[in-house]
Amino acid sequence: MASPDNTADGRTLDLMVRQIRFEGKGINSYELVDPQGEALPPFTAGAHIDIHLKGGTVRQYSLSNSPSERHRYVIAVLRDEAGRGGSKAVHDTLRVQDRVKVSAPRNNFELAANARKVVLLAGGIGVTPLKAMAHRLEEAGIDYEMHYCARDARCTAFADELASIETSGRLHFHFDGGDPSAGLNIGELLxxxxxxxxxxxxxxAGFMKACAAAAQHWPSGTVHFEHFKAPERDLSQQVAGAVGEFIVKIASTGQMIPVTPDQSIADALDEAGVPIETSCRAGLCGTCKVRYLSGEVEHNDCILGDDEKREYLTACVSRATSRELVLDL
Ligand code: FES
Structure with missing residues (x-):
């Protein structure tokens, strides 16, 4: 099995781009394999990898292929002209046979083990983790239905692969021509x-909001989601330092570390010589998740569930609303 190499930080995999496919308008898929043909570390449906791009940029992309495949990771990337540059860098610089450093897969969007039926709702490029789930559910023989919402057929990814699901009657495409009111009635569905x-x-964002509103009356623990981009309001709060200065205390040493309004907890820890691993730095991936023992937290992330928030914070975007926050470090 391909093992984490030692050339970077000892935690990355050195993979090769084996194939790039045009999947839909502005969307390419990238098949990443071990250059020696070794099996890759396993993953579960909903997992993502970090891709290390030239210039030190790191971006997270969900794996879209079946978790039963051990020879490849497949991601799909929508070129976002208004984005932070990661998708453009992938489209403009990654070529077949390039070597690329990626993290081992991580999953903040796991399928529940006890579901009798699953409803998958994909908006645009959000289809990537849900496609992996569809593969998994097909293979496990679990009842599911998948709704794929997009502007039109040209904007859908993986149309040919998904066609095999569509024939089973489980996949439903919803094309709205750019007018969400003409698309899937999510409220009615849920x-x-x-x-x-x-x-x-x-x-x-609009799709996430519509799904959240439609599912708000569902029982706790039965609704799961993943943002692929931090909501604007969270980013603005982060930049503006919505909450003032506070102190982070390291439980194991008693070290007191001030966090200024324009600093993240992760940055303050780093400066104080207590670095923690980070990746997206936008509250999306969970890499910087830390247990806290006391204090009031304003979370600002997009991944932690209500139960987790009582125990954990994400050090890249969370802030304290109390004077002191004690971290279990
Ligand atoms: S680094 Fe991704 S959630 Fe903090």
Whole structure:
């Protein structure tokens, strides 16, 4: 099996771009393999990898292929002209046979083990983790339905692979021509919470909002989602330092570390010589998740569930609303 190499930080995999495919308007998929043909570390549906791009940029992309495949990771990247530059860098610089450093897969968007039925809601490029889930559910023989919302057929990714699911009657495409009101009626679909059914959704901001509103009356623990971009309000709060200065205390040493309004907890820890691993720095990936023992937290992330928030924070975007925060470090 391909093992983490020692050339960078000892935690990355050195993979090769084996194939790049045009999947839809502005969307390419990238198949990454071990250069020696070794099996890759396993992953579960909903997992993502960090891709280390030239210039030190790191971006997270969900794995879209079946978790039963051990010979490749497949990601799909929508070129976002208004984005932070990661997707453009992938489109403009990654070529077949290039070597690329990636992290081992991590998963903050796991399929629940006890679901009798699963509803998958994909908005645009948010289809990537849900496609991996569809593969997994097909293979496990678990009942599911998948709704793929996009502007039109040209904007869908993996159309040919998904066609095999569509013939089973489980996949439903919804094309709105750019007018969400002409697309899937998510409120109607999720109107009645179904017994032992779990809902998963991923897509752009408007789609996420619509799904959240439609699923708010579903039982706790049955609705799961993943943002692929931090909501604007969270980023602005982070930049503006919405909450003032506070102190972080390291439980194991008693070290007191001030966090200024324009600093993240992760940055303050780093400066004080207590570095923790980070990746997206936007509250999306969970790499910087830290347990806290006391203090009041303003979370600002997009991944932690309500139960987790009582125990954990993400050091890249969370802030304290109390004077002191004690971290279990
Ligand atoms: S680094 Fe990704 S959530 Fe903090």
């Amino acid at each position: 109107h009645e919470p179904a017994h032992d059914t779990h809902v998963y959704y991923c897509g752009p």
